[in-house]
Amino acid sequence: MTAILKVDTIQDTAGNNIINESSNTITIGASGDTTNIVGTLQNNGSAISIASLSTASGSAPSYSARAWVNFNGTGTVAIRASGNISSISDLGVGNYDVNFGTNMADTNYAVVNNSASSYSTSQEQWVLQGAYEASAVQKFNLTTRLVDNDAPSFVAHDVANAMIGVFR
Amino acid sequence: MDKRIIYKNTDGTIGIIIPADCGLTIEQIAKKDVPTGFKYKIVDVSEISSDRTFRNAWTIDEAELTDGVGE
Numbered sequence: 001m002t003a004i005l006k007v008d009t010i011q012d013t014a015g016n017n018i019i020n021e022s023s024n025t026i027t028i029g030a031s032g033d034t035t036n037i038v039g040t041l042q043n044n045g046s047a048i049s050i051a052s053l054s055t056a057s058g059s060a061p062s063y064s065a066r067a068w069v070n071f072n073g074t075g076t077v078a079i080r081a082s083g084n085i086s087s088i089s090d091l092g093v094g095n096y097d098v099n100f101g102t103n104m105a106d107t108n109y110a111v112v113n114n115s116a117s118s119y120s121t122s123q124e125q126w127v128l129q130g131a132y133e134a135s136a137v138q139k140f141n142l143t144t145r146l147v148d149n150d151a152p153s154f155v156a157h158d159v160a161n162a163m164i165g166v167f168r
Numbered sequence: 169m170d171k172r173i174i175y176k177n178t179d180g181t182i183g184i185i186i187p188a189d190c191g192l193t194i195e196q197i198a199k200k201d202v203p204t205g206f207k208y209k210i211v212d213v214s215e216i217s218s219d220r221t222f223r224n225a226w227t228i229d230e231a232e233l234t235d236g237v238g239e
Contacts, residue, residue, distance in 0.1 A: 069188070075218040082188045087201045090184040091177070092224045099201045101190045139201075158220060 066109065067100050067166040073144065074158045084166075094144040094156035098164065103137040109168035111140055114161065124149035127159055140166075172216050173198045174228060175208040175238065182226050184216060195236070202238030209233045 010019040020027045029035040041048045067084035071077065077090045089097035111131035119125040129144040142164070146157035171194045173185035185208075187197045194210055202208045209232055217226075 071186070075220065076213060076216065077184070077186050079186055079188050082190070084190075085188045086190050086192055087173075087188055087197050088186045089201065090186060092181055093220065097183075097201075099185075101188070101192070158223075 063167055065165040066104060066168050067098075068164060069098060070161070070163045071096075072160055073162050074160045077158075089139075091141075092156070094146075094158055096142045096144075096162070097139050098142055099139045100137075100166075104166070104168050105137070106168075107135055107137055109166055111142075111164060111166055113142070113164040117161075119146060127157060129159060129162060131164075169194060170213045171210055172213050173202060173208050173210055175202045175206045175233060176228055176230055180227055181224060182228050198236055199239045202236075204238050206238045207233035208236055208238060210235045 008021045009017055012018055017027070017030055065083070067082075069082040069085045069088070070080045071082075071088055072080060073090070073094070073096060077088065079085070079088055084101045085098065086101045087099045089099060091097060113129050113131065117127050117129075119127045126147045126149075127144060128147055129142065131140050131142055142162065144157055144159045144162065146153070146155055148154075169187045169189065171187065173187070173194070175183050175185075177183055183202075185197065185201050187194055190197075192200070198208050198210060207230060209228075
């Protein structure tokens with residue numbers, strides 16, 4: 001036999017609200033409380049997994065990455081780890097497409113990457129990496145080049161550590 | 169994954185797709201990430217050379233791309 005309890009507020013023995021419902025907004029706990037949720041927190045049936053999400057200081061909001069990938073573009077090109085990435089397309093030396101698992105909402109996303117790194121200080125060589133094109137919701141193109149200051153040259157170059165985050 | 173997806177670009181060079189561990193099968197990734205209308209072949213990673221010295225000159229006979237077409 002089931003029973004229905006109709007209330008809009010549940011309080012602890014000290015009279016502090018534990019759960020309150022008002023104007024279609026449900027408030028759990030109060031300022032200063034710690035709310036432990038045992039089990040799975042779901043959004044309309046879909047699991048929400050949040051290990052830690054907080055702003056360390058200040059009041060500016062923080063935004064999590066929509067996709068990320070760390071891959072080796074040399075030798076046998078391979079993805080070390082990723083999130084919301086279905087694949088990398090190796091299109092040639094220093095030329096890759098990064099394909100999203102779930103498309104971005106539009107093409108106004110921002111690609112953040114390790115855009116420059118010292119390749120050989122003694123030989124005055126640097127590696128430049130840039131998102132060449134972000135005109136598609138399902139992927140963007142990434143090119144990497146070796147800058148040799150004393151050669152001088154600026155040539156397509158495979159990188160061993162391509163690390164990229166995508167925000168929207 | 170220890171598989172790769174090969175297709176031929178319009179300029180004759182080849183594209184090699186490296187699948188991520190994203191919950192999709194290799195066939196699903198191929199259908200999704202190979203350019204629309206392009207034929208592809210799924211191969212073992214061991215069939216791809218790790219010597220990329222002449223990577224931009226790699227090519228393939230289109231008749232070998234028999235596993236499907238990008239959607």
